[in-house]
Amino acid sequence: MKRIAVLLLGAFFLLGPNIVVAQGEGTAGDRKHDPTTLEPRLGTKIYQSADEMFKVWVDSRLQIDAAMYFENKNPLSNGTIMRRATFALKSVLWKDWQMEIDMDFAENALDARDMWIRYNFRKVNTSLTVGNFKEPFGLERLGSSRLLTFMERAMVSNAFPLGRRMGLAARYWTNYGQLTLGVFGHEIGTRVDKGTLDEGFSTNIRISVAPINEKGKTLHIGAAASYKTPDVVPDLATNTIELKARVETYVFDPKPLHTGDISDVNYYTRLGGELGGVFGPFYFQTELQATQVKRWYGKPAGNFLGGYGTISYMLTGESREYFTDEGEFGEIDDVKGGWGALEVAARYSVLNLNDAAAAIMGGKGNQLMLGLNWYPNNNLKIQFNYSAVVLDNNATSKGRMIGGDSFSFIQTRFQAVL
Numbered sequence: 001m002k003r004i005a006v007l008l009l010g011a012f013f014l015l016g017p018n019i020v021v022a023q024g025e026g027t028a029g030d031r032k033h034d035p036t037t038l039e040p041r042l043g044t045k046i047y048q049s050a051d052e053m054f055k056v057w058v059d060s061r062l063q064i065d066a067a068m069y070f071e072n073k074n075p076l077s078n079g080t081i082m083r084r085a086t087f088a089l090k091s092v093l094w095k096d097w098q099m100e101i102d103m104d105f106a107e108n109a110l111d112a113r114d115m116w117i118r119y120n121f122r123k124v125n126t127s128l129t130v131g132n133f134k135e136p137f138g139l140e141r142l143g144s145s146r147l148l149t150f151m152e153r154a155m156v157s158n159a160f161p162l163g164r165r166m167g168l169a170a171r172y173w174t175n176y177g178q179l180t181l182g183v184f185g186h187e188i189g190t191r192v193d194k195g196t197l198d199e200g201f202s203t204n205i206r207i208s209v210a211p212i213n214e215k216g217k218t219l220h221i222g223a224a225a226s227y228k229t230p231d232v233v234p235d236l237a238t239n240t241i242e243l244k245a246r247v248e249t250y251v252f253d254p255k256p257l258h259t260g261d262i263s264d265v266n267y268y269t270r271l272g273g274e275l276g277g278v279f280g281p282f283y284f285q286t287e288l289q290a291t292q293v294k295r296w297y298g299k300p301a302g303n304f305l306g307g308y309g310t311i312s313y314m315l316t317g318e319s320r321e322y323f324t325d326e327g328e329f330g331e332i333d334d335v336k337g338g339w340g341a342l343e344v345a346a347r348y349s350v351l352n353l354n355d356a357a358a359a360i361m362g363g364k365g366n367q368l369m370l371g372l373n374w375y376p377n378n379n380l381k382i383q384f385n386y387s388a389v390v391l392d393n394n395a396t397s398k399g400r401m402i403g404g405d406s407f408s409f410i411q412t413r414f415q416a417v418l
Contacts, residue, residue, distance in 0.1 A: 055092040059102070060418040061085070061146050067251035067411035073402040076409070077252040082106040083413070084145060086113065096120050112188050113164060125325075130168045132188045136180040136206035137161045137224045139274040139287055140308075143328055149283075149312050149343075150371050151385050151413045152248040155257065155351040156306030159245035160270055160289045162202070162228075164188065169204075173325035177209035180327075190233050197238065202228040208274065208327030216319040222274035222327055230265045239265050243291065243304060243362060244398075245351055247389050248369055249411055256395040256405070259304075259353050259362030264296040276329060278322060281314035285329070293358075302358040308349035312371075315342040334378060341375040354394055363395025363403070383413040 048055040063083040069076035088102035098120070102113040116131030134142055138161035140153050152158075167184030182204040208222035230241050244258040269292050276285035286309040293302040314332065318341050321330030335341045347369040353362030372384045386408070393403035 053092075053095050057090055058418060059086075059088040059090055062414075062416045063106075063145070064414045065151065065251055065411060067249055067409055069249075069252060069409040070407055072407045073405040074254075074407075076407065079251050081251050083151075083250055088114065096122065115188075124172075125174060126170065126172045128168075128170050132164055132166050133169070134164050135162055135167065135184050135202065135226070136169065136182055136204050137226050137270060138272060138289065139220075139222060139276065139285065139328065142326075146381075146415065146417050147329070147331055149285075149310055149345045149373070150248065150347060150369050151383050151411055152246065152250055154287075154306075154308035154310075154347060154349040155245045155248060155365055155367060156287070156289050156308060156349065159243055159257065159306060159351055159353070160272075160291050160304075162187070165202070171325070175324060176211065176213065177207065178325055178327045180204070180206045186231060186233075190231070197232045200229040200231040202226050206327070208324075210322065210324050210327075212277075213322060213324055216278065216280050218276075218278040218320075218322040218329075220274065220276040220322065220327065220329070222272075224270075224272040224274075226270040227267060228270065229267050236261065237263065239263065239296070241265050241268065241293065243353055245306075245353075245365070247365060247391075248349070248367060248387060249409055251411065254397045254401060256391055256397045256401050257351055257353050257363045257365050258396075258398045259302075259360050260398050262293055262295075262302060262360060264299055266294045266296050268293040278320045278329065280319055281317050283310075283312045283314075283320050283329070285310045295358075300358045302355045302360045304353050304355065304362075306349070306351035308347055310345065310347040312343055312345035315344060316340075331378070332375065335375055340377060343371075343373040343375070345371040345373070347371075354392070361394040364392040365395060366390045379417055381413075381415040383415070385411045387411075 046055055046057045062085050065083045066080045068078045083106060084104055085106040086102060086104045091099045096119060098118040100114050100116055104111040104113055114133050116129050116133045118127055118129040120127045138157055140157040141161035165184040165187055167182050169180055169182035171178055171180045184202045186199045204226045206224040208220060210218060210220055212219040230239050240261050240263045242259055242261055244255045246253050246255050272289040274287050288307040291304045316337050318333040318336060320332050323330055349367050352364045354364055367387060367389045369385060369387045374382045388408045390406045396403045
């Protein structure tokens, strides 16, 4: 993988003499979004052919985190971490084709992220994507990490959505919404014994509408559903799954909410509801997700539930983009003042991995998160979070922690994007 990364970097810079360099034009507030092509962010250097049939540019991200924990029952480790250090090449090929190769080098480990090929059927507002990318489930999980209001996603967003998988997806969109259908397999890098066992798969559907969608004024309503069979992975027995979640911090990441091994699983289903909106400098987003695990041999199904609600306000007056073709919120407008933009935010999240009827007690968590974000410009963001966590007696991280804990922490992030 390291050799591949070096070759990609070399190929990109060798292309320089043969293509035209252009500056990304427009601003977050006034540029016209084109759903049928990849679009670089404001200020990005674009390498393109003279007829604009071919384009390529770099998308990189650096996130440096630090956290301090105020312990109660369990020892928690203060420290720092290189949360993300990504390098991506994004390209437009023959106008209607796109390709992305994205890798993460953080913590001295190479991790494959988005790696896909896409074709756009321009006349019918439809795209077809194949490769490794995020399954269409969970509004917060689908959004880019560079756009997160808080440093980490809510508990439910890393418990139920699966993130990136090998798959095939088709999307249709209009000016008022989108519909995505997909079939997904394993997480890239997991080993599957093709000789004896088939890999697990999932089918997904997500629909979103924006009955209000004007500049600085948006209302988003969405829903998603998925059918999933158990993955075949080396660290779990056949037909076994586990559900787990971190408490919205990554510097110390024990995942106290953990069901342990759920055996004899036939399949499981997931449902999700989404609601969000932008009204000038005010922004809100909320989700409710449920997972039901169906089991063999007459064992009772397991039912689990979680959700969150987020509100934020731009003290300096900026608003936020929304893309109907993706059903996702985007970046903030151009920073208005010379000192940058300021945002205050709050989130409350709940996750319940307990089901006494199914004899699965993975714990329940309630969490309050407060945040202050400073955007010196459109390429830099500095985040400050304070959080208070309350866990029930079953939240033991599969027996590794003392249950019934409650603690708080502060954390900060320095982010730069190119």
